[in-house]
Amino acid sequence: AQKITQTQPGMFVQEKEAVTLDCTYDTSDQSYGLFWYKQPSSGEMIFLIYQGSYDEQNATEGRYSLNFQKARKSANLVISASQLGDSAMYFCAMREGGGGSYIPTFGRGTSLIVHP
Amino acid sequence: GAGVSQSPSNKVTEKGKDVELRCDPISGHTALYWYRQSLGQGLEFLIYFQGNSAPDKSGLPSDRFSAERTGGSVSTLTIQRTQQEDSAVYLCASSLDGYRDQPQHFGDGTRLSIL
Numbered sequence: 001a002q003k004i005t006q007t008q009p010g011m012f013v014q015e016k017e018a019v020t021l022d023c024t025y026d027t028s029d030q031s032y033g034l035f036w037y038k039q040p041s042s043g044e045m046i047f048l049i050y051q052g053s054y055d056e057q058n059a060t061e062g063r064y065s066l067n068f069q070k071a072r073k074s075a076n077l078v079i080s081a082s083q084l085g086d087s088a089m090y091f092c093a094m095r096e097g098g099g100g101s102y103i104p105t106f107g108r109g110t111s112l113i114v115h116p
Numbered sequence: 117g118a119g120v121s122q123s124p125s126n127k128v129t130e131k132g133k134d135v136e137l138r139c140d141p142i143s144g145h146t147a148l149y150w151y152r153q154s155l156g157q158g159l160e161f162l163i164y165f166q167g168n169s170a171p172d173k174s175g176l177p178s179d180r181f182s183a184e185r186t187g188g189s190v191s192t193l194t195i196q197r198t199q200q201e202d203s204a205v206y207l208c209a210s211s212l213d214g215y216r217d218q219p220q221h222f223g224d225g226t227r228l229s230i231l
Contacts, residue, residue, distance in 0.1 A: 004158075033217035035217075035219070035220075037220075037222075042224070043205065043224050043225050044222055044223070044224050044225075045159075045207065045209070045220070045222035046222075047219035047220065047221070050217060050219065052217060091158060091159065093159075095217055102147070102211075102214050102215065102216065102217060102218070103149065103161055103164050103172065104220070105161070106151075106158040106159040107158050108156075108157060108158040109158055
């Protein structure tokens with residue numbers, strides 16, 4: 001079974017609008033971490049935001065927020081006030097366990113295109 | 117400060133040749149990861165180094181793949197007897213340490229093409 005599922009291969013949004021990118025995860029661990037990364041066409045992966053499984057508040061970083069719904073095992077990324085520079089691939093990742101190796105598993109990504 | 121540096125940025129080689137990909141992590145980062153990204157796919161974990169501990173090689177797809185990290189810094193990923201299915205972008209990432217959740221800092225990757 002997929003550990004991280006991103007069901008939207010492609011998303012389109014109008015500039016200045018908000019957009020939600022979906023991510024669901026599968027784990028039986030109580031302790032885990034969730035990450036979102038952005039990969040522009042230039043190729044470099046850029047860290048955006050992190051949510052720990054024990055964090056009670058949803059993480060926020062500027063225009064990025066993570067809608068963490070633990071019972072549903074979802075960790076959707078919300079980008080507010082989209083900008084043309086937000087056009088990129090977005091990857092959700094999860095780190096399970098904590099027995100020594102903190103190795104995140106990545107989803108297949110969602111391509112976001114922001115229209116002017 | 118300097119980010120994660122990977123070289124070469126592009127590599128084209130013939131099937132059956134050996135290739136070496138290099139990664140220079142951020143200074144002071146003890147955790148180093150190698151991933152492979154094929155077209156339209158997510159990141160496939162290959163190998164993980166943490167300090168002086170034995171590496172986690174659980175993601176290496178075959179014994180043609182190996183990696184080493186010298187002096188806890190620079191890492192080299194070697195692919196022997198390359199096959200066409202090895203064509204992909206190979207990404208290296210480092211993080212401050214591997215004992216807690218830390219953002220990974222990625223290099224620009226090496227695009228490997230096997231003819």
